[in-house]
Amino acid sequence: MSMASVQSSTLANILSAEEQKILACVHCGLCLEACPTYVATGDENDGPRGRIYLMRAVEEGRLAVSSTSFETHIDRCLGCRACESVCPAGVEYGQLLEAARAEIMQARPKRGVAYSLLRFVLRHVWLNPKRLKATFAIARLVRDFGVARLLLKTKLPHEISPQFEFGLALLEGSAVDTVKGRCERQKTGRMPVDRPQDAGAPTGAPVLLFKGCVTDGLFQRVNEATTRVLEVNGCAVQAPSGQVCCGALHAHAGDLEGARALARQNVAAFEDADTKIITNAGGCGAMLVSYSHLLADDEAYADRAKEFSARVQDIGQHLRSAGFRNGASIGFERTTYDASCHLLHGQHAADASLQMLWAIPDLNFALLKDSEVCCGGAGVYNLMEPALSEEVLSAKLECIQQSGAEVLATGNAGCHMQIAAGARLNRMKLRVCHPVELLDESYRRAGYYDGE
Numbered sequence: 456m457s458m459a460s461v462q463s464s465t466l467a468n469i470l471s472a473e474e475q476k477i478l479a480c481v482h483c484g485l486c487l488e489a490c491p492t493y494v495a496t497g498d499e500n501d502g503p504r505g506r507i508y509l510m511r512a513v514e515e516g517r518l519a520v521s522s523t524s525f526e527t528h529i530d531r532c533l534g535c536r537a538c539e540s541v542c543p544a545g546v547e548y549g550q551l552l553e554a555a556r557a558e559i560m561q562a563r564p565k566r567g568v569a570y571s572l573l574r575f576v577l578r579h580v581w582l583n584p585k586r587l588k589a590t591f592a593i594a595r596l597v598r599d600f601g602v603a604r605l606l607l608k609t610k611l612p613h614e615i616s617p618q619f620e621f622g623l624a625l626l627e628g629s630a631v632d633t634v635k636g637r638c639e640r641q642k643t644g645r646m647p648v649d650r651p652q653d654a655g656a657p658t659g660a661p662v663l664l665f666k667g668c669v670t671d672g673l674f675q676r677v678n679e680a681t682t683r684v685l686e687v688n689g690c691a692v693q694a695p696s697g698q699v700c701c702g703a704l705h706a707h708a709g710d711l712e713g714a715r716a717l718a719r720q721n722v723a724a725f726e727d728a729d730t731k732i733i734t735n736a737g738g739c740g741a742m743l744v745s746y747s748h749l750l751a752d753d754e755a756y757a758d759r760a761k762e763f764s765a766r767v768q769d770i771g772q773h774l775r776s777a778g779f780r781n782g783a784s785i786g787f788e789r790t791t792y793d794a795s796c797h798l799l800h801g802q803h804a805a806d807a808s809l810q811m812l813w814a815i816p817d818l819n820f821a822l823l824k825d826s827e828v829c830c831g832g833a834g835v836y837n838l839m840e841p842a843l844s845e846e847v848l849s850a851k852l853e854c855i856q857q858s859g860a861e862v863l864a865t866g867n868a869g870c871h872m873q874i875a876a877g878a879r880l881n882r883m884k885l886r887v888c889h890p891v892e893l894l895d896e897s898y899r900r901a902g903y904y905d906g907e
């Protein structure tokens with residue numbers, strides 16, 4: 456048996472349970488225009504239909520897993536899943552992509568410095584909560600003591616490497632001053648407020664908060680805002696201590712075993728109660744709802760994972776279904792909203808996040824053209840595929856500039872950092888925040904937190 460056949464048969468093993476999903480593609484091409492990488496390159500193999508053809512060729516033994524064309528076009532996929540939402544045949548492309556990447560990682564574990572480093576970090580840092588906590592503590596020091604900001608004012612990071620410069624900009628993009636202007640005003644005086652009528656009486660029920668590793672590490676303020684907003688709406692919030700990273704980075708990089716190890720820990724940490732599990736990051740939420748698929752073949756966890764996934768809701772989805780209060784005006788800066796791909800196409804949250812903004816009276820809101828199109832962040836895609844990521848990001852920044860927005864709300868830590876980094880490097884005046892931070896501020900101005 457040739458090497459190509461051996462590798463292909465391994466892929467066939469991994470994809471055997473997914474074969475029907477490959478065959479479900481009727482090659483209609485309706486997904487092509489929704490695919491940011493196809494739009495950017497115009498190459499059929501950089502679109503969902505072409506990638507599915509490649510997967511099929513590998514599965515049938517006509518193409519080697521380690522062939523350059525397979526690796527290149529699978530690597531270039533953002534995993535945004537926009538193709539899923541427009542596919543009339545219901546092809547579950549995200550699951551096919553994860554299987555294909557798992558096979559590439561298995562066939563060629565050592566494929567250059569960048570992928571070896573990624574694999575090392577995912578295995579030896581992300582799977583170890585203590586090391587991960589220490590890593591984020593160091594990152595916060597670099598950010599909060601102004602080291603990243605200072606370096607970005609020089610040419611040094613760019614001279615070291617454009618990826619290093621962008622990495623620093625991502626870290627700086629998570630800095631608290633992205634909403635500093637608003638926070639400072641809210642401390643120095645409240646605007647005159649007519650407390651509005653509530654949109655609906657909140658029914659309030661206890662919930663469990665999934666903190667998310669990046670959100671917990673770099674955006675603690677978003678978890679705090681989420682907790683306050685839930686509590687004002689009558690929901691007692693607990694954050695189970697045994698929770699770990701959701702595993703999205705592992706699954707997207709092809710390390711399905713790493714993702715499963717994390718998924719089992721989360722299922723165990725959240726199974727004591729029959730309560731909703733609330734997330735505020737689209738990437739985490741989409742991963743958590745996919746545990747039912749990820750652990751489907753695990754006898755001990757399959758049913759528990761299914762039950763777990765059914766309880767997961769984004770903060771916007773939960774508020775919409777449980778009912779929530781209106782807040783007060785927060786000022787008149789032009790504000791826009793960019794949808795997280797995984798919130799939209801993975802969690803199917805539609806406009807649930809926007810509903811949080813509709814509860815803020817007199818918001819100077821501007822619709823963002825192509826708000827449903829990926830920003831190019833996609834986990835670590837921005838560092839692994841910098842050229843294509845930059846092209847996708849540039850289109851996003853242009854739309855933001857056209858909207859005239861000074862504030863942009865988005866419901867995912869990765870999108871937040873990507874857009875804020877792009878804005879910083881392009882010297883745009885833009886503050887990025889989570890929609891729940893704006894609602895939180897609106898509640899504060901309405902006086903809901905008085906007496907805290």
Ligand code: SF4
Nearest residue numbers: 480481483484486542
């Ligand atoms: S829209 Fe669906 S069925 Fe049509 S080519 Fe794309 S993946 Fe295949």
Ligand code: SF4
Nearest residue numbers: 490532533535536538
């Ligand atoms: S996941 Fe996104 S980038 Fe990948 S094929 Fe689908 S639409 Fe294109």
